[in-house]
Amino acid sequence: MATSIKVFSLFTILFTCEIDVFSSTTTAAYSIGVNYGTVANNLPPPSQVATFLKTKTTIDRIKLFDANADILKAFANTGIAVTVTVGNGDIPSLAKLPAAQSWIANNILPFHPQTKLNYIAVGNEILATSDKFLIAHLLPAMKALRSALDSANASTIKVSTPHSLGILSASEPPSSGKFRKGYDKAIFAPILEYHRQTKSPFMVNPYPYFGFQPETLNYALFKPNAGVFDPVTGVNYTNMFDAQMDAVYWAMKKVGYEDVEIVVAETGWPSAGDPGQPGVSLENALSYNGNLVKHVNSGKGTPLMPNRTFETYIFSLFNENLKPSVSEQNFGLFRPDLTPVYDVSISRDGQVTLFFSDVNLLNHARIV
């Protein structure tokens, strides 16, 4: 991860390789993660993707929605960290140690440590499935995989599971944030206890895109806005991302686990959708993702989690043409031919530079 980055320009958001913006001693190169989804029939081969990310971008982490062996092989020796995901349906069987051991032996050990695996995500948004059988086996599967990793001398790989914000029964204002009744003590307290003991992160998928109203669009996009005041804390929230993160923080605090690290496993904004679809545009996608990257890397944290940097994975790397709706097909930073969706061009010396037409946005970003 890049550390102590103090300067920023929108040019450096996602794609800059070592452009020195303001001083001769500081190199601004934001690290950022992306979800490498593959619901498409036109994506380039993984080896090409790995070379592209390594040589042309500052993306230093990817998250997969499976444990695709070709991708894991392709990212060997790139230094790019990889998160793999266990299929939801595999969770019940993996609650037993022998099954967890063979899953690790088959899916992880052939690639470890040449491929830098950092997390195993056990299922995706399991609580949102409302499937009691899966939910009951989630933590046992996480523990069994943890044990299997330890016994295979792969203890650097951490185990977690990403949650949608549907786990909260209230989130506005943030101080009302709490886990759904029935899940708080029975499900989340033990999961968070596991994270605390294993020093693994609580993974959440905050999506202001799914939470904004017409009047809160600027608030969701990190643009100038009137703010949202939380009367309990006296905090005036100026962006919805902070508010969603602090709602999660409050829920964790209410069960006694606000010290556990949080990873943003997914967040993003589509650049295109159906005609007239509210809030969907290229400019908005650029504003959200660009400002998000700046924000999470700034070290400012959130009002209730000051000075914290959140490891963040944008959804997603590519536009995926087999997703069901137009907007879902257009969350990508890149097209399948590796050209950027936002207006980006690659300069002669191999650096990738962002260009775009909104001068105000550009100026805003450069002033910060």
Ligand SMILES: *[C@@H]1O[C@H](CO)[C@@H](O)[C@H](O)[C@H]1NC(C)=O
């Ligand atoms: C365990 O892993 C470490 C680091 O990956 C390696 O240096 C060591 O040789 C391994 N030990 C065994 C017994 O495989």
Ligand SMILES: *[C@@H]1O[C@H](CO)[C@@H](O)[C@H](O)[C@H]1NC(C)=O
């Ligand atoms: C919250 O902050 C915004 C933006 O700085 C400001 O316009 C607004 O007046 C503030 N509201 C309150 C209640 O402090």
Ligand SMILES: *[C@@H]1O[C@H](CO)[C@@H](O)[C@H](O)[C@H]1NC(C)=O
């Ligand atoms: C956060 O960082 C600022 C500036 O370095 C410092 O003044 C402040 O005390 C820090 N706050 C916490 C809670 O660590």
